[in-house]
Amino acid sequence: xxxxxxxxxxxxxxxxxxxxxxxxxxxxxxxxxxxxxxxxxxxxxxxxxxxxxxxxxxxxxxxxxxxxxxxxxxxxxxxxxxxxxxxxxxxxxxxxxxxxxxxxxxxxxxxxxxxx
Amino acid sequence: xxxxxxxxxxxxxxxxxxxxxxxxxxxxxxxxxxxxxxxxxxxxxxxxxxxxxxxxxxxxxxxxxxxxxxxxxxxxxxxxxxxxxxxxxxxxxxxxxxxxxxxxxxxxxxxxxxx
Numbered sequence: 484x485x486x487x488x489x490x491x492x493x494x495x496x497x498x499x500x501x502x503x504x505x506x507x508x509x510x511x512x513x514x515x516x517x518x519x520x521x522x523x524x525x526x527x528x529x530x531x532x533x534x535x536x537x538x539x540x541x542x543x544x545x546x547x548x549x550x551x552x553x554x555x556x557x558x559x560x561x562x563x564x565x566x567x568x569x570x571x572x573x574x575x576x577x578x579x580x581x582x583x584x585x586x587x588x589x590x591x592x593x594x595x596x597x598x599x
Numbered sequence: 600x601x602x603x604x605x606x607x608x609x610x611x612x613x614x615x616x617x618x619x620x621x622x623x624x625x626x627x628x629x630x631x632x633x634x635x636x637x638x639x640x641x642x643x644x645x646x647x648x649x650x651x652x653x654x655x656x657x658x659x660x661x662x663x664x665x666x667x668x669x670x671x672x673x674x675x676x677x678x679x680x681x682x683x684x685x686x687x688x689x690x691x692x693x694x695x696x697x698x699x700x701x702x703x704x705x706x707x708x709x710x711x712x713x714x
Contacts, residue, residue, distance in 0.1 A: 514700060516701070524638075525706055525707075526690065526702075527704070528703075531700065531701060573644060575702075590643070592643050593644070
């Protein structure tokens with residue numbers, strides 16, 4: 484069984500479009516994350532949710548809007564896509580940090596977004 | 600702010616040999632975790648090994664081991680008996696043990712295995 488899954492794996496779209504990437508984890512974790520990996524392979528946090536509540540927002544443009552319908556899902560919606568949004572987006576999850584957890588973050592397979 | 604530095608953009612090693620990947624980090628915290636993740640061409644981020652800062656003993660996972668030097672803020676990864684399947688990007692990452700749980704990554708080291 485896949486622990487952290489993302490759909491789609493590949494996404495090719497035109498500039499100006501709106502798109503969503505879905506993420507689901509079946510690990511029972513309370514915290515979920517979105518990371519962006521740019522063309523130089525650099526990985527950087529975008530958002531983090533704990534029990535459906537936003538806890539990290541790392542100066543990401545407001546065209547990016549995460550949505551967490553429940554603690555097992557964290558979707559990423561992107562409005563008015565720009566060329567610079569082309570990247571690989573990774574979802575990850577970990578156990579509840581409020582419990583002082585020492586759990587590792589487990590990553591999904593990534594979604595390669597290409598904006599033309 | 601915490602930073603993670605990997606000074607070797609690329610490394611190569613002969614199959615069956617040993618290679619060490621370097622990582623240094625900067626933090627004012629005393630309680631934190633360090634990780635090495637592997638990213639093969641499939642793009643999947645795979646946890647290789649993790650180290651808890653309060654533990655003096657270096658972590659080991661089969662052929663993978665770390666040399667954790669807390670005072671020097673150094674966290675190198677040693678891969679013994681290198682195999683072709685070890686070829687990948689390797690990322691060092693840091694996470695504090697409280698509050699903001701984000702991972703801060705280094706820029707990665709691309710490891711090539713020479714048959």
